[in-house]
Structure formats: C-alpha cells, structure tokens
Amino acid sequence: MNNRLVISLSPHIEGDFKVEKIMWGVVIALLPAFFASVYYYGFNAIKVVVLAVIFCIGSEYLIQKFILKYKEKVTAFDGSAAVTGLLLAFNVPSNIPWWQLLTGSIVAIGVAKMAFGGLGKNPFNPALVGRAFMLASFPVHMTTWPKPLENIWSFGADAVTSATPLGILKEGLNAGQTVEQMVEKLPGYFDMFIGNMGGCIGEVSALAILIGGIFMLYKKIITWYIPVFYLLSLAGFTGLFYLIDKSADPLFHLLAGGAMLGAWFMATDMVTSPMSIKGQIIFAIGGGILCGAIRIFGSYPEGCSYSILIMNAFVPLIDKYAKPRRFGKEVYNA
Amino acid sequence: MKLRTFNQGGVHPPENKISADIPIKILGVPQQICIPIHQHLGAPAVPVVEKGDKVKVGTLIAKKGTAFISANIHSSVSGTVAKIDDVLDATGYKNKAVVINVEGDEWEDTIDRSDHLVPEIKLEPEEILKKIEEMGVVGLGGATFPAHIKYMVSNGRKSDTLVVNGAECEPFLTSDHRLMLERTDEIMIGIQIMMKSGQVDRAVIGIESNKPDAIENLRIKAQQFPGIEVIPLKVKYPQGAEKQLIKALLNREIPSGKLPLDVGVIINNVGTVLAIYEAVQKNKPLIERVVTITGKKLKTKGNFLVRIGVPAAMLLEALGEEIPEGTSKIISGGPMMGKALNSLDIPITKGTSGIILMDESEAWRREPVNCIRCAKCISVCPMGLEPYLLEKLAEREMFDRCEANAITDCMECGSCSYICPAARPLLDYIRYGKVNVMRIMRERR
Numbered sequence: 001m002n003n004r005l006v007i008s009l010s011p012h013i014e015g016d017f018k019v020e021k022i023m024w025g026v027v028i029a030l031l032p033a034f035f036a037s038v039y040y041y042g043f044n045a046i047k048v049v050v051l052a053v054i055f056c057i058g059s060e061y062l063i064q065k066f067i068l069k070y071k072e073k074v075t076a077f078d079g080s081a082a083v084t085g086l087l088l089a090f091n092v093p094s095n096i097p098w099w100q101l102l103t104g105s106i107v108a109i110g111v112a113k114m115a116f117g118g119l120g121k122n123p124f125n126p127a128l129v130g131r132a133f134m135l136a137s138f139p140v141h142m143t144t145w146p147k148p149l150e151n152i153w154s155f156g157a158d159a160v161t162s163a164t165p166l167g168i169l170k171e172g173l174n175a176g177q178t179v180e181q182m183v184e185k186l187p188g189y190f191d192m193f194i195g196n197m198g199g200c201i202g203e204v205s206a207l208a209i210l211i212g213g214i215f216m217l218y219k220k221i222i223t224w225y226i227p228v229f230y231l232l233s234l235a236g237f238t239g240l241f242y243l244i245d246k247s248a249d250p251l252f253h254l255l256a257g258g259a260m261l262g263a264w265f266m267a268t269d270m271v272t273s274p275m276s277i278k279g280q281i282i283f284a285i286g287g288g289i290l291c292g293a294i295r296i297f298g299s300y301p302e303g304c305s306y307s308i309l310i311m312n313a314f315v316p317l318i319d320k321y322a323k324p325r326r327f328g329k330e331v332y333n334a
Numbered sequence: 335m336k337l338r339t340f341n342q343g344g345v346h347p348p349e350n351k352i353s354a355d356i357p358i359k360i361l362g363v364p365q366q367i368c369i370p371i372h373q374h375l376g377a378p379a380v381p382v383v384e385k386g387d388k389v390k391v392g393t394l395i396a397k398k399g400t401a402f403i404s405a406n407i408h409s410s411v412s413g414t415v416a417k418i419d420d421v422l423d424a425t426g427y428k429n430k431a432v433v434i435n436v437e438g439d440e441w442e443d444t445i446d447r448s449d450h451l452v453p454e455i456k457l458e459p460e461e462i463l464k465k466i467e468e469m470g471v472v473g474l475g476g477a478t479f480p481a482h483i484k485y486m487v488s489n490g491r492k493s494d495t496l497v498v499n500g501a502e503c504e505p506f507l508t509s510d511h512r513l514m515l516e517r518t519d520e521i522m523i524g525i526q527i528m529m530k531s532g533q534v535d536r537a538v539i540g541i542e543s544n545k546p547d548a549i550e551n552l553r554i555k556a557q558q559f560p561g562i563e564v565i566p567l568k569v570k571y572p573q574g575a576e577k578q579l580i581k582a583l584l585n586r587e588i589p590s591g592k593l594p595l596d597v598g599v600i601i602n603n604v605g606t607v608l609a610i611y612e613a614v615q616k617n618k619p620l621i622e623r624v625v626t627i628t629g630k631k632l633k634t635k636g637n638f639l640v641r642i643g644v645p646a647a648m649l650l651e652a653l654g655e656e657i658p659e660g661t662s663k664i665i666s667g668g669p670m671m672g673k674a675l676n677s678l679d680i681p682i683t684k685g686t687s688g689i690i691l692m693d694e695s696e697a698w699r700r701e702p703v704n705c706i707r708c709a710k711c712i713s714v715c716p717m718g719l720e721p722y723l724l725e726k727l728a729e730r731e732m733f734d735r736c737e738a739n740a741i742t743d744c745m746e747c748g749s750c751s752y753i754c755p756a757a758r759p760l761l762d763y764i765r766y767g768k769v770n771v772m773r774i775m776r777e778r779r
Contacts (some may be wrong), residue, residue: 005661006675006697008663010670012674013698014699015753017753219571223713261759275720324712326743328588328590
C-alpha cells in the first residue's frame with residue numbers, strides 16, 4: 001500500500017461549526033445596529049466603530065506577537081477581537097475622543113482578555129470591562145451623548161447634546177419631579193423602539209438589535225434563554241416597582257439604555273455565560289434583577305453593563321451547581 | 335406527522351448513504367482465512383482445533399470461555415487449520431486467530447442451506463436461547479454483545495417489549511438498510527422467534543425516516559403479524575444507541591448503569607435478528623455478515639455478504655477497484671464510532687458493519703484552539719453530560735471529579751467532538767478519564 005494512513009480515534013468526521021464562523025456571525029448580527037447608529041449619528045458612528053475594531057484587533061495582534069511572542073497561530077483575526085471592538089464602540093457615545101477609545105480597547109483586550117489567556121479564558125466580558133474602565137476614567141465624555149442627527153451628513157458632532165431617557169428619569173426623580181412632569185422630555189415608545197433618542201452608538205435601536213438577535217438565534221450562535229429571561233426578569237423587577245411608585249413602566253426600562261444590547265449581545269457572550277440551560281436561566285434572571293436594581297436604587301442611571309459584569313463573576317459558581325439534566329435520572333417504573 | 339426521536343442531545347451529520355441502492359452480493363473466499371477468536375464483547379473464546387485439523391463450514395473452532403460473557407466461534411470455510419497465531423485485527427493489536435487453508439466449500443451436514451423459509455417455530459424458549467448461544471450469535475450492530483445473554487439475565491424480571499433496531503444512524507453504512515429490503519421475511523420470523531424466547535407479545539421496529547423503502551417494506555409485512563409495529567424515526571445520531579432508541583420508541587429511560595431489561599425491553603439489531611433466524615431455524619452458526627464498502631472517491635460502492643475472516647481488501651477487489659488516489663483513512667465501522675485501520679489486510683469480524691475509505695481532505699482533524707465555552711457539547715450530549723468539563727478534569731487526571739460528573743455514563747458516541755467549534759479532543763480525553771475511573775472503581779471493589 002502506497003498511501004500513508006491516518007490513525008486516530010473516532011469520531012472521524014467533524015461538523016462545520018467553527019470558532020471563526022461563530023465570531024464573524026456575531027459581527028454580521030451586529031451590522032443592523034451599526035447601520036442604525038450611522039443613520040442616527042452619522043459619520044462619527046462609523047469613525048468610532050472602525051477605530052475601535054482596529055484598536056482591538058491591533059492590541060491583540062501586538063500582544064500576541066511581541067509580548068507573548070507567538071511564532072504562529074496568532075488568533076487576532078479569528079473575529080473575536082472584532083466583536084469586542086464592535087461591542088466596545090457600541091457602548092460609548094459617538095463623540096468620544098479617539099485616545100479614550102484606544103485606552104478602552106487596550107484595557108478590554110489586554111487586561112480583560114489576553115491577561116487571562118486569550119479567547120475562552122476570560123472570566124469577564126472584555127468589551128464591558130473596557131467600558132467600565134472608560135466610564136470610571138472619563139466620566140464626562142462617557143455620559144455626554146449627542147442628539148440624533150437631523151441629517152445623516154451633518155458632521156459637527158459636539159454641537160447638540162442630549163441626555164438619555166434613563167438620565168432624564170434619574171435626574172428628574174432626584175429633583176423631585178413626577179413622571180408626568182417629565183413626559184414631555186422623554187421620547188415616545190416608538191422613537192425608543194427604532195432608536196430615535198440619545199444614547200451610546202449601538203444601543204439605541206431596539207429594532208436593529210432584535211434583527212441581529214434573531215439572526216444569531218437562526219444561526220444557532222446563541223440560545224434564547226439568556227436574552228428572554230434577562231429581559232423578562234428586568235421587566236418583572238421594574239414592573240413590581242412600577243406598581244408601587246408609578247415611576248417608569250417596564251416597557252420603558254426594556255427599550256431605554258443598554259438593556260437590549262446587553263441582553264442580546266453582552267449577556268449571551270459564550271465565554272462569560274454559564275454552560276447549562278439551567279445555569280443560563282439563573283444567570284439571566286440575576287442579571288435582569290441587578291440591572292433593574294441599579295437603575296432604580298443606584299446612583300448611575302444605567303446598570304446594564306454592571307449587572308452583566310457582576311453575574312459574570314458568578315458563572316463558575318453557577319456552573320458548579322447548575323448541571324444539565326443527566327439521562328436516566330427519572331427511573332422508569334415497570 | 336411529527337416523527338419520534340429521543341429528546342435530549344444528538345447531532346445530524348451528513349448522511350452520505352451512497353451505497354443504499356446497491357443490492358447485497360455474495361463475496362467469495364480467499365486461499366487462506368484468519369478467524370480471530372475474540373470478536374465479541376467479553377472474554378475471548380478458547381480454540382478447540384489444532385494445526386492440521388480438517389474443518390467444514392460451520393465447524394466449531396473456538397468455544398466460549400468459562401466467563402459469563404463470551405461467544406462461540408465457528409469456521410466460515412472448509413479446509414485445514416494451518417496454524418493458530420497472533421494476527422493484526424481491527425483493534426490495531428495482534429490477537430490470536432485460527433488460520434485456515436481453504437479447500438473447497440463443504441458445509442456441516444446439520445446446516446440447512448436451502449433458500450426456503452421456515453416460518454414454524456418448533457423450539458421452546460429455553461431451547462431457542464441454547465441455540466443462539468451455541469451458534470455464536472452476537473449483536474451485529476457494532477457492540478458485539480453475545481445475544482443469548484440479553485435474555486438470560488432476566489431471571490425473575492419480566493420484559494414486555496422487543497425493540498428491533500433498524501435505525502442505522504451512522505452515516506455511510508447501509509448494510510442494515512439492505513437487509514431490511516432484501517431479507518424481510520426472515521427478519522419477521524426472527525422477530526417472532528425472539529418474541530417467543532423473551533416471552534413478550536409486542537415488538538417495535540425503529541427505522542429512521544431516511545429509509546422510506548425499508549419502512550414501507552416492513553410495514554406491509556408486519557400487518558400479517560399481530561403485535562409487530564414499525565415506527566419511523568426522525569434522522570438523528572446516535573439514535574441506534576440502545577438507550578436513545580428505547581427512549582425514542584417507548585419513552586422509557588434506562589437508569590445510569592442499568593440494562594434495557596431493567597425497563598422491560600429486549601433490544602436487538604435487525605442483522606442480529608436475521609442471524610437468530612438462521613441459527614434457530616436453519617441451524618446455521620454466525621459465519622457471515624453483510625458489510626458495506628463505501629467512500630466518496632470510490633467509483634462503485636457495494637454491500638456484500640462476507641464470510642467472517644475474509645480480509646477487508648477483498649471487498650475492494652470485488653468492486654474491481656484500487657484504493658483511490660489520496661485515500662488517507664480507512665475506517666472499520668461508521669465514521670462516528672468506527673476504528674481507523676492501518677491496513678486493509680485485517681479480517682472482517684462479527685462486528686464489522688462497513689469499510690469506509692476517506693480522502694485526505696477529510697482524514698485529518700482540525701487544529702484545536704481554546705474552548706470558547708459555547709456549550710454546544712452539552713447541548714448535543716445524549717447522556718446529559720458536560721464534555722467540556724470532563725475533558726479538563728481528565729486532562730488534569732482529577733478522576734474523582736470525573737466520576738462525580740458521571741463520566742462512566744458516556745457511551746463514546748462522539749457527538750461532542752463532532753460539534754466542537756474549537757476542535758477540542760473532547761472524546762479522547764473522556765476515554766482516558768473513563769478508563770481510569772473504571773479501573774479505580776474496580777480496585778475499590
């Protein structure tokens with residue numbers, strides 16, 4: 001026999017589900033939200049997104065090449081750094097200075113991801129760590145949001161600023177106003193649904209995020225448990241307080257701020273979410289409650305990213321106790 | 335109509351049943367044949383012939399050992415025993431085999447070689463079991479569990495259903511499919527024999543829906559027999575695994591570490607059913623089986639009735655083909671659970687369901703990358719295990735935690751390794767952990 005034969009253990013065939021495919025699938029799923037942000041914030045949104053992706057891929061490449069000294073197998077282009085870059089950009093206002101974005105990217109990739117061993121080893125969502133770092137370091141820039149543009153081609157970004165709906169609510173409540181008094185300042189639900197409000201680049205349009213989320217469900221990149229249970233528990237928790245003090249109804253909380261982006265793209269991050277379905281549900285419910293609690297009781301108007309980061313910390317514990325259902329557990333009685 | 339299937343885990347690899355339309359042909363015998371004495375689960379048989387002995391087709395050449403789980407081995411050819419020697423077989427190791435120089439084709443007189451059907455079941459349940467044991471019938475689905483034991487351990491426990499496994503969930507393989515098309519009558523009688531010996535009055539045949547002709551064929555025949563039912567199943571791997579098949583057909587779950595009998599089920603593969611028919615009604619030992627020879631690069635494919643011990647290379651000769659250029663892997667069995675061979679000279683044994691030739695482009699595994707915790711392995715595991723965790727634990731030799739996480743429930747179906755986007759060697763490490771956990775458990779006892 002002339003052929004050299006490969007000897008290996010079974011299985012001898014492999015599925016076509018690959019890491020790159022998953023990561024680029026997430027990138028595609030993020031495109032609708034990207035287009036929505038370009039529609040609302042114009043050229044600045046493109047600039048921030050492109051820069052963040054370049055910064056993130058660049059940091060990963062440079063770290064692997066020059067600090068970790070990888071000879072081959074540089075994984076910077078497997079799509080995961082691009083996802084981090086996109087998500088980081090989606091979590092900042094469109095008028096953020098580029099050097100702040102660079103700092104955030106380096107923290108996201110260098111500290112939150114590569115320091116732990118790269119893709120798959122990071123306990124916290126890198127993009128959220130980057131965002132949290134930026135929010136703590138540059139609070140003014142991170143909380144000054146430009147108004148959606150009247151015209152997509154108008155460049156002057158710093159000109160008009162507006163608060164986010166959650167910011168308006170928090171400020172108003174702190175000043176002792178009732179919701180009825182604030183209604184004029186708050187955008188309508190339809191505007192909030194399609195994204196016509198102040199906010200971070202990628203989080204404003206619930207519609208665009210939903211399209212991306214459904215795409216990921218269809219491609220089997222994510223399962224429905226985390227987003228659905230996260231949003232349900234957020235709605236449930238805020239609904240409970242709506243019944244008590246009539247401040248803001250659950251629908252407002254679902255559409256405002258980063259809840260949608262968080263539920264569909266941040267909490268579902270495979271690396272930092274639990275493995276079993278049971279665990280994913282616990283994780284999502286915990287996240288929703290924390291998000292609602294921070295919004296209602298915290299000093300920050302928005303709590304979505306912190307709620308996910310806090311739940312990330314619980315993942316090893318959840319994984320330890322929330323096991324999948326073992327086959328043959330229920331005994332058949334003949 | 336919604337097709338039945340098992341509800342937990344499973345994958346659907348490309349079916350590639352490219353040899354399904356090719357009728358079974360009979361393969362000849364070579365000049366010399368090697369019959370391994372360990373073709374079944376359990377202890378090897380003990381040779382009862384010596385160099386120079388004359389044997390006929392059907393002569394007992396190795397008797398089941400004293401161990402509880404073992405099976406007889408018969409000669410599949412007539413001739414003279416040349417030697418008893420260590421021969422390389424499908425396991426990749428050298429194992430003891432009886433080497434016979436073939437002379438003519440003379441059969442034992444007791445064997446009924448005619449084609450006519452023998453529908454009448456004369457033997458009593460006890461005698462049927464004896465016969466099955468005597469004729470060396472083992473499960474032909476791949477696990478080669480001696481068939482008589484499936485009934486014997488029942489002492490006191492009553493089973494109520496016979497499950498016939500026609501799922502053939504492995505890609506590429508078509509030997510069971512062809513049997514269900516061509517030997518329908520014999521299979522029906524075989525089912526009745528098993529119902530009688532197991533004292534059950536209900537039988538269900540599970541067939542995946544990618545074999546509509548077999549379903550139709552058996553359904554028409556089954557109408558004549560009360561108690562026999564054909565149930566089409568959704569195509570999903572590993573549906574042919576006994577726990578999954580019983581779950582799919584009867585919605586009964588076999589508890590961890592238990593047997594089908596514990597839920598009142600006797601289960602056998604269609605090939606085994608045919609072998610039982612031949613053993614009981616025709617007095618014919620298990621000396622031949624149907625083997626699929628296939629591969630995407632082969633111009634022709636085939637299903638052959640092969641005498642046990644014939645070298646696998648003869649299948650290719652019978653097709654009139656050489657090993658195609660670029661073939662880099664040869665698998666004995668299916669692509670999900672089969673063994674990679676290092677040569678085509680190994681003998682076909684009772685457990686060989688197919689020989690698959692794979693091209694270089696499919697033969698190599700992808701380079702593994704970090705686990706991205708996508709949880710796909712959990713979602714496809716039919717046993718509800720956590721392959722990602724077991725891999726890490728086994729790699730670090732934390733065998734007590736492997737055991738606590740039910741590693742011994744793993745049946746090595748390979749769904750986790752198949753689906754893993756990071757190409758982690760999940761099953762390889764799980765096997766390593768499993769072997770060690772089983773050793774530790776034995777030592778404890």
